[in-house]
Amino acid sequence: MPDGRADGRRVTHDDLGAWLIKGNADLVDLAGRFARDPRVTGWCVRPGYRARLMRAGQPVVFWASGSRGRLPYGVWGIGRLTGEPVPGGEPGAPWTVPLDLTVLPGPRRLHRDRLRADPRLAGLEVFRQPQAANPSYLTRAQFTALADHLPGAADVGSGATSAPAAW
Secondary structure, eight states, rough: OOOOOOOOOOOOOEEEEEEEEETTTTTOOOOHHHHHHOOOEEEEEEESSHHOOOTTOOOEEEEEEEEEETOEEEEEEEEOSSSOOOOOSSOOOOOOEEEEEEEEGGSSSSSSHHHHHHHHTOOHHHHHHHOOOOOOOEHHHHHHHHHHHHHHHHHTTOOOSSOOOTT
16 A cells, blocks of 8 residues: 555554664665764655655664575664655655664664564564555554664654664
8 A cells, every 4th residue: 555554544643653764785785884884864765745744853763674594684773863854856756864863783783583573563564565665664652662672762762862872
């Protein structure tokens, strides 16, 4: 279902826990890029109603995707939006959303199998529609559940201005 939730409801501010942006580590050397610099200041998103809901201060989760055997794909980072998405120069071009996001060191990243095993997270949109365009999302309940697996995530969701120093 384009731009909507699988259950027929659209994403709203009332139930938004965090945005989820994805990068395909099979197409781009994300591991190498983030080893050099774990800070992410912007990412492409698809124009549409979801991008128009994005606001400064909202939590964002970075999801690395790709083939199942090469790297521990799943949640690689967390942060906040620092502004609204900026439209691309051409009609239909991707928009860029400004971020303050830190990619976690390899051992701290959350493998998708661990998240899928948690019944509170097994229904994540990124599992149901892995090929969907950016941005995806987590509900409030899902973001709360994610915080149980990722110490410091609750600080981002509570309005903290930056990622915890332990990241």
